[in-house]
Amino acid sequence: MMTAHTLPKPPLTIKLCAPRGFCAGVDRAIQIVELALEKYGRPVYVRHEIVHNRYVVDGLRAKGAVFVEELDEIPAEHAERPVIFSAHGVPKSVPADAQTRNMFYLDATCPLVSKVHKEAEIHHRRDREILLIGHKGHPEVIGTMGQLPEGTVTLIETEQDAWEFEPKSARQLAFITQTTLSVDDTAGIVNVLRERFPDIVAPHKEDICYATTNRQEAVKAVAPLVEAMIVVGAPNSSNSQRLREVAEREGCRVSALVQRAADIDWDAFDGISSLGLTAGASAPEALVEEIIGAFAERYAVTVDTVRTADETVVFNLPRELRQTGHPSTQAAG
Template sequence: MTKPPLDILLCAPRGFCAGVVRAIDAVEQALAIHGAPVYVRHEIVHNKYVVESLKKKGAIFVRELGEVPDGDAPVIFSAHGVPKSVPEAAAARRLFAIDATCPLVTKVHREAQVHHKRGRHIILIGHAGHPEVVGTMGQLPEGTVTLVETVEDVARLEPVDTKDLAFVTQTTLSVDDTREVIEALQARFPSVVSPHKEDICYATTNRQGAVKRVAPQVEAMIVVGSPNSSNSQRLREVAEREGCTLARLILRAEDIDWSLFGSIRRLGITAGASAPEILVEEIIDAFAERFEVQVENVSTADENVFFPLPRELRDQAVG
């Protein structure tokens, strides 16, 4: 039987960003240098496939530092960053801690610390409970950072001093949604201090830009990524906002609902910043079994960002 045609528009950039590559490399290098086990506080990145792959190599993922036994085994902090209390607790126990926080998240931490030293109350735009938000708020004393998620949250804000305010943002937010919140913040508090450079990371911005280009041209969009990945969820939302009503977040080919995707003729595919390319290829292969597939790359930006390994691993790096 002749297979029906399917055009796939493949977004670029997509998939791993420099911060994710650095974090995964940190775990793999720690395993190569020190052997198993290597402990990792929280998921190193929000992708089940990546986490399961590292478990097979000897990584042990824990929710809190208290689950890490005393000893010389490395303990790695995830790319999302951690509250200041976590490395302090590790130092108190003399654990061999390796900080794999993305440098762009560290930038936000430092901005918040500078604002605090200058006497400003900090408004953090982000999603409650996300590890990055928990880590950023945990850089400063309780009560010195206020979290807002929406324009409505801005309207409800009642800061003690409206003249000494600054804002920072989670790095993986929707560019458009965040712009609306920032505009509301600046309208209500004209003197609020902005970041010197936008906090939303280059990879988030670039991946959303590619989806904006592709989404209006396709019948459906697949975002390869995990449900707990903030930047992946934002890509799905961007696709919907740009007119692609059938946009789904899918981790593996086995998760494809063929009752939704079985009769389309034009499909967009992208991947969140924590999703490996092998999963994109797996999903394209699944469509190729059912369709005569033609793949077109749609590129909107070039990426050449590189972050070196954490300093505890650089000198001994293997390979």
């Protein structure tokens, strides 16, 4: 007689989105911490989570990284130890503070975020009024707004904000964006701004990063093919949250952001025969495999990969870390 334990597993097709997971900026930031530990020993201090993923942060902490929110949390006796700024970027006041304290710092800001910082400075030099499309309180937004004097940049979060915005003067307007936004939501805000201010200056090249765009496009391709979607990522990861929203918008009746397999709400996935699976730009592939393994315990799983783009982008490491004997440290940006 068959028991519940010997019943055949129901079939489940997992559509694996590609690209997914680590982007070049995240990969570079993690390498910077690992190579700094290798070169300078432990501890190495990191201001804010290097990337928004608890698994990654805990792994680096186990190797000797110490995470702080502000520089004044670093003990005076460790003031000579390296401090690393996270991939999200920091206000100009942070490296200035580090210099005042005679600290040695390494900047792991994603080069695509640094590009937005440079755009903001150029607009400011040209006496343009600057609008930043982004999410209040996100570290990247804090860092970008902190490149210029307080009050210089106006944050626009929604289309409603764009309709209600009133320029402070007759100066020319320009807009920049957070790199990890929803492509579709941002397009709606930009359309409002262009309708109201036809001469507004746009970025020369899209500010939303290639990895954010590519991961959202992969989700758009997979979502209509499946009953549910899991995005592997952290709740404070902007690009991961946007992926979940994209899946929901594309019609997935279940669209869940999950950090680890232990967090899966199995009741929500009861009775499904198809599942989409992706990962935010700061989520490692090991966690994707963990999720697949958890479903394989309950279902007869078939995995199909749906690829919508190939990614070959690699960014240079800081000069101080390039000569360490690692082939990856020699790659061109």
